[in-house]
Amino acid sequence: MTMQALLKGWVDRYFSDEEAIILLLVLVVGFAAVIWFGRMLAPFFTSLVIAFLLQGGVNALTRRGVPHLLAVIVIFLGFISILLSMAFILMPLIWNQMVSLLQETPRMFASGQRWLDELQGRYPNLITPDQMQSWIGVASREITQLGQRALTLSLASLGNVLSLIIYLVLVPILVFFMLKDRQKLVAFTLSLLPQKRNLMERVWQEMDVQIANYVRGKFIEIIIVGTVTFLTFAYFGLPYSALLAVLVGFSVLVPYIGAAVATLPVAAVAGFHFGLSEQFAYVLIAYAIIQALDGNVLVPVLFSEAVNLHPVSIIVAVLFFGGIWGFWGIFFAIPLATLLKALVYAWPRGIRKRHEKQALEAGQG
Incomplete structure (x- = not known):
């Protein structure tokens, strides 16, 4: 079988139907939009994921006879409570521990170096001084780069406070309306797709x-x-x-x-x-x-x-x-x-x- 016949058979198998071509175009447009506009639409995609997560809770309440709007409000308030708890309790704790760990890193590095010295003294045939110096050099470079990345991240984060505020305001609003008007949004999206x-x-x-x-x-x-x-x-x-x-x-x-x-x-x-x-x-x-x-x-x-x-x-x-x-x-x-x-x-x-x-x-x- 020639290459032309193989190619024709593959095209006939996957693209002999107009629906297949439409599906391919939808996938290409979708992936291209995410790749090119992903950074710009990041709050929207984040809200979409969160709304998708919370929809299960809304469905569980509505199945128990709770009105849709009340179910959305209850789940949304729970989400806001978790968000505020993370912002005011968990994040400061993690940040303080990260700063403390970075300050402790030189002492950890010195302790590791002493341990390597002891190991090399006990097993001189297993670990040579050149190998030990090579390991210490690699670890030192990695720690230096880690500190530089942490400093760069800290300085960059100062300039991204506005972006963080935008996230904190936009994402909850988008999540609420995605949950509240889910059927309308789904119907609108389906109206953009072909009938077949x-x-x-x-x-x-x-x-x-x-x-x-x-x-x-x-x-x-x-x-x-x-x-x-x-x-x-x-x-x-x-x-x-x-x-x-x-x-x-x-x-x-x-x-x-x-x-x-x-x-x-x-x-x-x-x-x-x-x-x-x-x-x-x-x-x-x-x-x-x-x-x-x-x-x-x-x-x-x-x-x-x-x-x-x-x-x-x-x-x-x-x-x-x-x-x-x-x-x-x-x-x-x-x-x-x-x-x-x-x-x-x-x-x-x-x-x-x-x-x-x-x-x-x-x-x-």
Whole structure:
């Protein structure tokens, strides 16, 4: 079979129907809008995600007979309460611990250097002085760059106070109206799409449950893992427990890689504070138990309806979409990978079924 025949067969399979071309155009326009106008429309996308999260609570109240507007007000006030609690309680605590950790970093570095010296003295054949100096040089450069990034972030944040105020004002307003006028907004969006959208509806049906399950489940996972980690570290008396708990909580956004990356600061702080003692081992064992329960108990419960993706596909999706869209790309890497999988399965199957239906109708006619 020639290359031309292969190309023609592929085009006939995926683009022989006008719906397929329309779906392709919708996807291209949607991705282009996010790539080009993502920074400009960031408050809108943030509000959309939050409204999507809160919609489940609104639906739960309306199913119990609560009027829609009252359900929206109750859920929205709960969201505002959580937002204010984070702004006035959690964020100052995390900020103070971050500043304290940065101030403590030189002492931690000096302690690590003394530990390396002792290790090199005990095992001179295993670790050479050149290797030790190389490790110290790499660590010193990384710490210097970390301090420079922190200083740059602090200075840049001073100029972004106006942007933060805009977020704090716009996002709650947008969330409220997205919840209140959801049906009107959905109807308006559907009116912009073509009347023939069977293929789009098929893809959306395959994605709807997975996206809802993933987004809500991921936020619940972050809260549970972060809270349990904070309580565990606080029980052992580990300093910077809130900061480390936030880091561990957000590490679940990056499957496989996040847990490994979060282990380094946890081990470094525990090692500096407790030394190579039993308490240090207990902290690491407790952290390993939290990660094991998250991966083997919590994730299967929260994501029971998610499409099963191969680990290689997940990692590639995280790297690819994270490189394009940063934090939101990492957060939505698995839903986007699931969307691509749904497209691969639904696209040719939907076109084939439509052709079979048309042929059947023509035969009956």
